[in-house]
Amino acid sequence: MLIIPAENAVNWKHPPWVTLGLMLSCILVSLFYQGGDSRKLEQAVDTYMDSGLPALEGPAYEDYLQRKIRFDGEEDRVFELRQFQKLREDDEEFWLSVSLLMDREFYQYLLQNREVIWAPAERRHWLEQRSLIEETYIQRLSAQQLGLIPAQLSLYTLITYQFLHGGWGHIVGNLLFLFLLGFTVEKALGPGRYLLAYLLCGALSGVVFTLFSPGSHVPLVGASGSISGLMGMYVAIYGLKKIRFFYFIGVYFNYFRAPALAILPVWLGKEIYDYWYAGATGIAYMAHAGGLLAGAGLVWLLGKSWLQVREEFFEPEEDEKDERFTAGYAQAMASLGRMDFDLARRQFEALRGNYPDRPILLEHLYHLAKLRPDLPEYRNRTRELMNDALSRRQPEQMISVWQEYLSKGEGHNPLAAEDHNRVLFASLKQHDLKAAEKAFERLRGADDPLLTAEACRLLAEEFEKLQMAPKARHYRQLLQAG
Structure with a gap:
């Protein structure tokens, strides 16, 4: 199920420059910084196989997964165990090596239990070869350097992880939602406050993820926490006002109108439900939930001060106005402010005669009547x-x-x-x-x-x-x- 707000259209006369800049930054980071990851990983796998480590770590990994299933109750790892066993049976050494190398929790398990797992000679060989691979290749991967690792949390990674992604499918999906939500929130808050709020939501999302994954060595990457923050800000900005949402269920899609805030618990409930019941999907559900709460909370707490929505946000779109309409509309609104309702009605009627496609004018006339x-x-x-x-x-x-x-x-x-x-x-x-x-x-x-x-x-x-x-x-x- 997918539900996203679809209340506004982009005003290309005033482009959402910060949103476009964030999107471009993620793309450039993926191309020029993360672009070398595949080469480093290939070199790491080649060195790993040449060193004979798969034969050492393979049995230990199978035992590790069985312990996770049997003693820690991680039933969702049964599929992972079967997949690994099939790789061993089919002698798929390359993909088997990738699995062993990139499971960061398994690497920590080996470090802590190597005295028990191997004899002294094997242990020395493993430590020498594995340390070389880690220092030369693995620790130089983008996710290890700038991703958010709960066990090694630092302030700068709370920002940098938001610009890293796990592949082109990941980045395209995130940037699509960033654009759909970002241009409206940027218009509401203004470029500077929007950028700060976006980064702060991502940082708070990372903190929530860390609280629910204490001691984890698996790096978190992606802008989805920040984008969830935009979703929270979006609905908090509109509050109880009914806005249009697009929904997609299976192959069916349509639009509906609902109070904006009514959708927040739906989004939040879905992320919490998936966290407990969806199994090992690789998706940081609690980071999403943290972003939603952070975005809505920032607007509620600071909506009358630092994050106050700009007055012109709820007015008719600027690209639908010309100077004559702007002046006439301002005069009619001034008459309303003075409670000169007869004059305001005549002014709105005159405007509607020249601009019959402006629904806001009919709404004013209706309320006056x-x-x-x-x-x-x-x-x-x-x-x-x-x-x-x-x-x-x-x-x-x-x-x-x-x-x-x-x-x-x-x-x-x-x-x-x-x-x-x-x-x-x-x-x-x-x-x-x-x-x-x-x-x-x-x-x-x-x-x-x-x-x-x-x-x-x-x-x-x-x-x-x-x-x-x-x-x-x-x-x-x-x-x-x-």
Whole structure:
């Protein structure tokens, strides 16, 4: 399951330079710094095989895995043991050597237990050859030098590990999410504060990972902790405001709208669940969880001071404005501030005549009309806003506006049957049967037999699909009675 926010589009007139710079930095590090890792690893494996160490370490590794499974309860390593045994059976010495060399916890196990595992002559040979390989090749790998190793935690690796990656699949996936989230958060916070917050989230994510992996010698690399921080900041910036999310489940994908903060526990719960139940996947789930909490926490704690969202972030997009619109919009907002509602309404109407594609103007006019729910203008603006929401494929907003009108304006100027019928159709598509039934009752009272009969039939069919026989029977009876 994948859920990512998709509320904004990139404004290329004001590119997200810091986000693009972070992406470029990761790519350059991968190309020019990590690019030599494969050559060093190949040399290490060649030296390792030539020294005869696979024959020494192979039996010890099999015993090590069996102990982990039997005594430490690491059942997820059964597959790892079987895979290693198959490599030995197939005489795949190269990949067997890679497995032995790159298991850092196994290397620590050998250092601590070499007195027990081997006789003195074998022990001297192993220590001499293994130390040479470690110093010459392994310790010069990028992950060993600048990755975050919990057992050797240092301040600088809390930053440097964020720019390292474990391969092109890893980096492409991370940079895609960095771009999708980063341009919005950068716009909200401004370049400087955004960069500092991004790095701080990555550092705090690394600290959480270390707390859950104390003493581990396996290096953590990648920007996913920092990106999780962006996810936390993103939803905290919007708070309870409903925004659009993209979701992907299996082969199905779509969009939905929800309060931004409602998704935070979903993301957090998934990472914690995977940490306990997903097994040995090589994914740092608790680093992700730490990043989510760090990002949201920073905005909540510092959102009114250092990390305050810029005022223009929630205003209409700058690339949709020209000077005349900017000046006119500012004048209308000033009139609102002075509570000169009649003047503000005229100004917004004039702006809407010149800029009919700006939804924000209709929303202002709707809220102004709502001040007098007894006048027909409120009903007219409600219809306009409902139609606008439907045209922008936001049925939840249309239903919400309709419900608000029922409580404030329906008693003065009732909506037409067509209005209730549109709400009924939208509610059925959203599987909001409660709203659909409410719209049907309003439709019945609007005295339109044809629309009422069709709506009754649709409700009966929907309840039959859901196997809700009493409800279906009720609407079938109404249909026959009509």
